[in-house]
Amino acid sequence: MKEPMPKHAFVSSTLLALACLAACGDGSPPSPLGPGRHSVYMTAADGTRLAADVWLPAHVDAPVPTLLRLTRYWRATEYLGDGAAADREEQLADLYVSQGLAVVAVDARGTGASFGASTGPWNADERADGAAVLDWIVDQPWSNGQVVGLGVSYEGNTTALLAASGHPAVKAVVTRFYDHDPFAQLAFPGGIANIGFMAGWSAFTAALDRNDACALALFEGRTCAERQAEIAGPRPVDPDDLDAALAEHADNLDLAAALAGVTFKDDLLAAGGESFDDIAPYRGETARAAVPTLLTASWMDGGTAAGALDAWASEDGPMRVEIGAYSHGGIFDSDPLRDPLPAADPAIETQYVQALQFLAEQLAGAPAPARELRYVTLGEGTWRTTTTWPPASVTPRLLALDAGGALHDGEAEPGEDTLVVDAAATTGRDNRWLAALQGTPVRYPDRAAAAGLLSWTTAPLDADTRVTGTPVVRLQLRASVADAAVFVYLEDVDDGGVTRYVTEGQLRLLHRATGDAGPGRERVSGRSYRRADARDYAPGELVDLVVPLLPTSARIAAGHRIRLSLAGADEGTFAPITPDGATLTVLRGPTGSTLELPVDAAP
Template sequence: MDDQGRFPSHPVSSPPRFKGVVTRSLHLTLRDGVQLALDVNLPRNLPDGERIPAVLISSRYWRSLDLRLSPPDRVPMGPREPLGDALVARGYAVVVVDVRGSGASFGTWTHPWSDVEVADLGEVARWVADQPWCTGHLGAVGISYEGTTAELLAAAAPERVRAVMPQQIEFDVYTDVVMPGGILNAEFMRQWDATNRLLDAGRVPSAWGLGARLMVRGVRPVDGDANRSQVRAALEAHRDNVDVWAAVRSMTYRDDAFGAQPVTTDDFSQFRRKEAIEASGAVVSGWGSWFDGRTADAVIHRFLNFSNPQVGVIGAWSHNMKTHGSPFAKPRSRPNPSMDGQWAECSAFFDQTLKPGAPAPQKLLHYFTVAEEAWKSTPVWPPEGLSTERWHFAADHQLAREAPAGEGADTYEVDFAATTGTHNRWHTPDGMTPVVYADRAREDRRLLTYTSAPLDVDVELTGHAVLTLHVASSMEDGAFFVYLEEVDPKGKVTYLTEGQLRALHRRLSGSAPPYVTPVPYHSFRREDAWPLVPGEVATLTFGLLPISVLIRRGNRLRVALAGADADSFARVPAEGRPSWRVLRDAEHPSCIDLPVKRRG
């Protein structure tokens, strides 16, 4: 295990060989006549007859921009960081595609990652592999939507795709992004749909900033479309794209249809593509963050469920990977590894997997421990050497190792103004918002909290905590949020992680889960719905999102309970104000189980 602060990197990537890029933009006609727009970026001065591997990026958010002033000799991949330039310089072709129903591509986008979209990716991959400048060896990379399409490319063209690098993606669309804990992730879903609608109409989103609105005409047209007539025709076809916000607002259960579409979110989740991705044999380098939605969970779930040769990386950064997300680091500071370091890792990964002679990587998961600010590596998850400690809710809002012996309960009236802010893990997936968790001491006054005595040794917490809550509510439903926090000797409260569960979904399912998961399994299916009975005690047991953090001697642990996260999640229930009675007696010992390693 590497316990150093530096990133446990792959072998050093190949040095840059080329300067400059030659870009060709074209439409590729598919099996059904729909045309996809793509940019082919090759190294300038590539020797005649030399063949190079290709890396594909398949985008929902405009593959490239039509700029009023274009920088010379650059891969036109905005609005993205210049990863493409780093790859082209090292001898890779970079092909960037507008998926069906987006950008300058024709067709209609019926829902994310549809079977039709996956088949399209396969056609693009085979076309690229057959070009005279290509070795036939393909990889794919991307963040967010593009990360998901990168991994799906392995299923779409298994005979051609050797390696994929999905970054900051969801493994299970229902739990990871649409309905975490069965609660609508309302603000992000609304904003995501609104941004897509602007892009689909050919308009620059205001969230991209004034500079973008001044400099960008729209999506880059293909060569020969100087008057943008083909772009206009493609945008006209996008009018029929699915209304995502309407679709998710109509959902409550995992098995609900995605709006008017004859599919559920399971049908376009990565776990449903498991067999096809595994059959490809492609090497996977999956990246996520402890503080970006549930992307760390996606890395862990792939690591536990997919047999592909793979390397997992879980760091502490925002969704776009441009800024540090650790609450123990300076806000908006440089991530670890830096952007240059990330691009070098990407190049090294493709050097290892797309070029001849390199051995297959060892299956490892690299993870970053915040507060210690150190990288570590493990061949298994959870890592070895951890044990489970149970901490009980106790009198006087204490968190104690001792189990309760007598009677005890606390009351709480839900405060629907409670929030984790607008720079949290649920907002950063917009691709622009940095993760910044400020001191939560004031916000905790709105919540029901339980705080430990100062720790007598340093304690590392790595993995998934599990909450067991015995509660009687005044209403039939509610949203239950739990935050794990650190309190320092001066009273500063630092966010570590969280979990949430809608009470309607509290039943622990007896059916087999669709994939291996480290936390108690809730199906979120209609058949398992279980409304609360007002005034009766109910038990909610659910996992928190994973974290790795070092809690220093002298600091305290805190568990904080809320019934709302006003700036992120939908209100449950829609009307009324529940009051809770949280039990902490011998018969109903509310508690949290923590995966820890004591260092003294």
């Protein structure tokens, strides 16, 4: 779940010059800590001691800006023997320090070498601790009072929350592959529990929090003895305190157990605790809007692209959004419509150079960035830039689901198609939701013979067709059971019949009601996933379902066909809602089921 570190050779001299401009201060005396790395305890408002590492640059005679990382994955690792050569946290900090920045990395309470207990991801105490850390940094003699954030995944959310805090020290942030709406775009897409990812992530983080070397070795594909010979655990501030800190972690929320009791976005994770509504970064949109932001996501990484576009739609501040074809973290190429590249394009090192340049420019007093959205098109690798989403050149194309598995322009003949649900239907273990757990590229097998699908397919396309935006499936549907999950896939069928995944959407019937979910979030359906908006379902009831697919930009080549597939399960990823053998019946006809494609006419 962590990325390989960028190499110093990729850092440009121009970036170093910009960062040095940003480091100019008021001539205050340098920190008594001196250059290099220091492990210290900070004290939160309630007295909890938080473990931090501070790296200070050498040969700096004036206060400097600070790059802040707030993490729950250990701010630093205590290596044994030759393991120190692989200290990736130190490699990354050295890169930042080489740019004239101080670096502060903090273990969230209840994690790493910090004391206290965690009541859940991005909880209220953790958010308050972020503000306390900012105050601490500003008070240090080596600080010029300017703080920037750069975070990936969980740390992307903590970075977004820093920007949303309204703290005057925060000058710019880079959020990479974060979860703008952790309920709808990670834990419960379409209201269906993403048990494959969440159970694995919960077990992994629980093992980290108790420093369980043998459990962590299983996640890393090593033996317990191998891991114990290399890693002692989280880097301590004082070795005599580490066991006491780990003992307090025993009171951390059992997230897997808590999620088993969650159905709605406003359900509390624990009695007296918080809901997904409370922990989402968008809760501070107004404050965050003033902070220049570079936001990186991927069409193929969970719901990160949907989250990036939601942030774009709901926040008016200076923002650059970049959506690639990356795996989680930006390491691997994951374009399903091209032969896989060995690494992401652009490479991870280049991505970090661009991120640091963005931060350095803002610290140096450059004008706030213009609102701009850059995105790659799957199947061609071309990057485009727009200031509106979807681009002005996009128009909707409506395709009808018709008899014989046809998908075409115009109206369909009246009729119906029935899927007998196969509870073993699956998209595999390397899909967009699970690859992040393994740190692997997103890969889908040929879906031509995938089990448990009901499909509709177009004739071969006369010309290349670029789909850019949010495809929307509208189904007139009956289910034979009192609740069901509907999974819809957009696919590319080449002239040899090979069928490639493009994007997907899902919806639990309980959450089918639409309404005003707030600006930017679930923009197409207006779905809230809150308890008050739940709708019971009676078996056999005919309902109109609106299923927005995850956004994409993808070129379907001339001669290829577009396929829409329906399933009732994704075994191994999503919780089983629809019983094996239940039926989902789709009605066709002039006012029947349709696929709306956002087609881009630009060259």
